[in-house]
Amino acid sequence: MSNHTNAFGSVLSGAINASRKDHRPDDILDSEGFRCCPVCGERKETVMDEADPNIPAFLKGRKLGVPCACARQQEAEREAEKERRRVRDRIAELTERGITDRKYLDCRFENDERPDSDVSVFCRYFVDEWDHMKETGRGVLFYGSVGTGKTFHACCIANELIERRQVPVLVTSFAAIVNLPIEQREWFMGEIARCPLAVIDDLDAERKTEFVTEQVFRAVDARYRAKLPTIFTTNLDITAMKEEPATEFRRIYDRILGMCPVRLPVIGESRRQKNAEDDVKDERARFAAYRAEQRQLPAVQ
Ligand SMILES: [Zn+2]
Numbered sequence: 273m274s275n276h277t278n279a280f281g282s283v284l285s286g287a288i289n290a291s292r293k294d295h296r297p298d299d300i301l302d303s304e305g306f307r308c309c310p311v312c313g314e315r316k317e318t319v320m321d322e323a324d325p326n327i328p329a330f331l332k333g334r335k336l337g338v339p340c341a342c343a344r345q346q347e348a349e350r351e352a353e354k355e356r357r358r359v360r361d362r363i364a365e366l367t368e369r370g371i372t373d374r375k376y377l378d379c380r381f382e383n384d385e386r387p388d389s390d391v392s393v394f395c396r397y398f399v400d401e402w403d404h405m406k407e408t409g410r411g412v413l414f415y416g417s418v419g420t421g422k423t424f425h426a427c428c429i430a431n432e433l434i435e436r437r438q439v440p441v442l443v444t445s446f447a448a449i450v451n452l453p454i455e456q457r458e459w460f461m462g463e464i465a466r467c468p469l470a471v472i473d474d475l476d477a478e479r480k481t482e483f484v485t486e487q488v489f490r491a492v493d494a495r496y497r498a499k500l501p502t503i504f505t506t507n508l509d510i511t512a513m514k515e516e517p518a519t520e521f522r523r524i525y526d527r528i529l530g531m532c533p534v535r536l537p538v539i540g541e542s543r544r545q546k547n548a549e550d551d552v553k554d555e556r557a558r559f560a561a562y563r564a565e566q567r568q569l570p571a572v573q
Contacts, residue, residue, distance in 0.1 A: 294343060309340035316340050359438065366434045370441040370467075371427070379427030391536050395425050399432045402439065406468065409499030411531050415506050416538035422505035425538065426471045429503060433469060442467040445474045446491070450484045461487070465494035468501075475506040475528070485520050489527075496527045504528055510535055 298310045306315045317335040320327050339347065371377060384392050391414070398405060398412065405411075414422040426443075433439040442463055449460050464470055472491075495502050506513075513525040529535075 294337060294339070306335070309342055312341040314340035316343075362438050363435055366438060366440055367431075370434065371430060371443050373443070376423070376427040376443055377431065379424045380431055381428050384424075384428065386540060389540065391421075391425050391538050391540075394534065394536060395429050395432075398429050399436065402433060402437060405501045409501055409531070410533055411502040411504065412534040412536060413504045413506065413510075413528065413532040414536055414538050415509055418507060420538045420540050422538045423473050426473065426503045426505050430469065430471050439468055441469045441471065443471040443473065445472060446484065446488050447474065449491075450487055457487075461491055461494075464491045465498065466500075469503070470495060470500065471503045471505075473505050475504050476508050482520070485524070489520070489524050492524055492527045492531075496531050502528075502531055504532060 294316060295307065296310070299307045299316065300310055302308050302315065306317045308315050316337060316339075318338045319333060319335055320331050322332050367377070381387070381392075381396065386392060394412070414425060416422055430441045430443050434441055444460065444464070449457055449464075452460060475488075492502075510529075513529060516522045516525050
């Protein structure tokens with residue numbers, strides 16, 4: 273007998289032995305003497321095909337355990353649970369690695385105050401059409417003044433793609449990267465150069481030194497050449513980027529505009545400013561009420 277047949281035989285014997293653990297005392301035998309499941313009624317045994325030339329002679333006619341419908345369903349449920357656990361662990365790992373600033377975890381579509389705005393609809397489109405974005409390497413530039421929700425929208429995309437598609441994402445800013453110790457910075461630059469999606473927040477907040485500008489160019493250029501989609505947020509406006517006089521910034525902006533065919537102004541009223549204005553109104557009303565109450569008191573003698 274060849275080694276191949278031996279190996280084949282041992283696999284089959286394993287299956288026969290393994291099947292014994294599925295035997296139950298209330299199994300029933302059908303008219304041909306096969307063990308059947310008392311629940312679904314299916315046979316739990318089969319016999320090797322006598323005519324099959326691949327079956328070694330010593331196994332011909334022997335009974336082999338096979339899973340009944342209940343056993344197949346249990347196995348499918350175990351597999352599904354294993355898969356759910358795998359996805360859950362993967363999401364936790366990607367979130368931990370990609371969204372290091374915990375405050376961005378709340379940037380979720382369900383917390384969007386204006387889900388009908390162009391920006392919000394575009395964010396959902398970006399997630400739904402991720403395969404197209406990945407294929408073409410197309411990114412988006414969210415621009416507008418401080419506090420309008422640019423970062424919120426960019427992070428909504430990041431969180432949703434991690435959860436729905438388990439896409440590795442890196443949310444960062446150049447200001448954060450250049451402040452890292454050198455080994456960490458190099459590691460981060462490596463991640464930026466290959467992460468399938470990067471969110472680079474607050475571009476231009478880091479215009480400081482020649483060294484920083486060089487790092488920014490390195491990172492942007494690496495993603496540009498690798499055709500990896502990138503989401504940028506910035507307080508700069510597009511005209512300023514296009515008309516930038518300094519060559520070292522101009523070459524960065526040219527790359528970014530090339531990488532981001534979609535440039536969306538985020539013009540919603542400032543979230544921070546709105547809160548401040550609400551506070552002003554609230555304090556005014558409280559003070560007016562207090563003053564009115566004071567006037568009703570008898571004058572101090
Ligand atoms: Zn069964």
